[in-house]
Amino acid sequence: MASAKxxxxxxxxxxxxxxxxxxxxxxxxxxxxxxxxxxAFDAAHAALGNKAGLNAIEISLGGLMLHCTEGSVSVxxxxxxxxxxxxxxxxxxxxxxxxxxxxxxxIRAGKAGSWAYLAFAGxxxxxxxxxxxxxxxxxxxxxxxxxxxxxxxxxDAAVRExxxxxxxxxxxxxxxxxxxxxxxxxxxFTAEALEHLLSxxxxxxxxxxxxxMRLNGPTLxxxxxxxxxxxxxxxxxxxxxxxxxxxxxxxxxxxxxxxPKIATVISCDTDRLTQLRAGQKIRFASVSTQQAVDxxxxxxxxxxxxxxxxxxxRGTLAQRLMRENLIHGWxxx
Numbered sequence: 001m002a003s004a005k006x007x008x009x010x011x012x013x014x015x016x017x018x019x020x021x022x023x024x025x026x027x028x029x030x031x032x033x034x035x036x037x038x039x040a041f042d043a044a045h046a047a048l049g050n051k052a053g054l055n056a057i058e059i060s061l062g063g064l065m066l067h068c069t070e071g072s073v074s075v076x077x078x079x080x081x082x083x084x085x086x087x088x089x090x091x092x093x094x095x096x097x098x099x100x101x102x103x104x105x106x107i108r109a110g111k112a113g114s115w116a117y118l119a120f121a122g123x124x125x126x127x128x129x130x131x132x133x134x135x136x137x138x139x140x141x142x143x144x145x146x147x148x149x150x151x152x153x154x155x156d157a158a159v160r161e162x163x164x165x166x167x168x169x170x171x172x173x174x175x176x177x178x179x180x181x182x183x184x185x186x187x188x189f190t191a192e193a194l195e196h197l198l199s200x201x202x203x204x205x206x207x208x209x210x211x212x213m214r215l216n217g218p219t220l221x222x223x224x225x226x227x228x229x230x231x232x233x234x235x236x237x238x239x240x241x242x243x244x245x246x247x248x249x250x251x252x253x254x255x256x257x258x259x260p261k262i263a264t265v266i267s268c269d270t271d272r273l274t275q276l277r278a279g280q281k282i283r284f285a286s287v288s289t290q291q292a293v294d295x296x297x298x299x300x301x302x303x304x305x306x307x308x309x310x311x312x313x314r315g316t317l318a319q320r321l322m323r324e325n326l327i328h329g330w331x332x333x
Contacts, residue, residue, distance in 0.1 A: 004071030004122065004157040008150040009104070012062010014210060017124070017143025019055040022132035026255045032235070033134040033142060036115045036210060036251050036274040037079055039170060039303060044076040044119035046307040047096055047167045048160060055126060055133040055143055056119040061277075063108040064118070064146065072100040073157035074121040078167060080113015080275050094167045098159050113275045114208075122157035136252055137210045162313040172302040177285035178269045180238065181292050185228070185260035189240075193220040197238075197262060201281045202246070208278060210252040215282065219244035220262060230256040236265035236273075250274060266292045268299035 018041065021034025035041035035058055044056055057064065059082070074096060077084055082093040085106040091097075093116055099105050107116055126133045126143035133143035146152075186194060202217035220240050233239070237249045239259040248265060251274075265273060266287065276282065287295070 002071060002122075002157045004073040004099075004120075004154045005069045006066040006099075006152040006154075007069055008146060008148050008152065009065040009067055010148050011064050011146045011150075012060055014058075014060035014137055015062065015064050015146040016058050016135035016137055016210075017055050017126040017133055017146065018058045018135060019053065019133040019143070021134045021251070022130055025130050025132075026232075028130075029255050030130060031136050031252050031255060033132075033136045033210075033252055035117065037117070037271045039173065039271045040079040040115070041117050041119075042303070042307055043167065043170065043310060044078040044117045046311040047078070048074060048076045048119055048121050048163060049311060049313060050119065050121065054119070055124055056117050057124070057146060059107055059116040059118060061109040061114055063106070065104065065106045066099075066152070067104050068099045068101050069151075070101055071154075071157050072098060072159050073154050074098045074160040074163065075105070076119045076167065077107060077116060078119075079116035081110045082113065082116040083108045083110040094169050096160070096163050096165060096167060098161065098164065112277070114277055115274060120154045120157070121160050122154040125153045125155060138252065160313070162315050165314065168310055170303075170306050172299070172306065173272055174269060175272070177283040178273055179266045179287045179292065179295065180263035180284050181266060181289055182263045182286055183261070185226070186262050188222050188224075188226050188260055189262055190221050190223055193218075193222070193244075193262070196220060197246075197284055198286055201283055204276050204278050204280050204282065206278045207247075210250060212250050212253060213248045213273070213276075215246050215248065217246075220246055222260065226260055228258055228260065230258045233257050233261070234264060236267065236270045237261045238263045238265065248273065266295060268296050 018035045021032040023032040076096045077093045129142045135142035196218035202215040205214045205216045207214035
């Protein structure tokens, strides 16, 4: 059985092991966790030809540096517009390359995006918690937080030269306002608060982690003080604290809460929301429940088609050269 080993030279904060998450355990009060950008995570595995259920490393703006100490393995890097350095070459994310013994890989924040994903053509060993390798970052439960000095082991490591090169990026995700369904406590907010939510720009604040994204913008005031019992929360919930400041809850959100929720970002817009950085502006647009369902179904269909497309191997360089007609004619001097 081929394996590859890496020593972690450096890992910034919030670099974690993630798999698809554990939504089924939310009934026990356990956060689902999983990748912040689920589309980019799935794309990394699809492009490598991996089977479902494997984990990957989620990399925050702090970056990650690895040194391959044993074996060889192909990897895919997707997510935000990060800078990738390998074997003396500097490229961008959305690429597949092979790391061999003695080589280093550095992934650093680039022009845009907050999260990148590093998937391996093999099984990256990590701890499981409640049947999942997804990490709850603040507690460390799950696959675990990646730290400097740590050794990473990839079993069943494979070199897939037939998949090397750029990964086609998805083009179907919406790039407009973040779509929300109002409620469930929108009726308790003032008319001005609802108008501000749907017309004014908000900015991502520095208070942004895997649990949620606090926003700077107009105060969202309530008609009167409201005390509600804790109730279930979903990813994308926009809860408003007593000072009128909204927070969008994300992958590591708590399972229940008592803050009023003015709206919920629809599921197919949360991936691109998580890739925003502090200072970037957001606008919200209201859609009906049926429109949200239709959008989610359409998104799921397009995502499936996209993942199927990038999962097809392109062939090795030699095979690709044989397929191409590189000579269109000749001239005799």
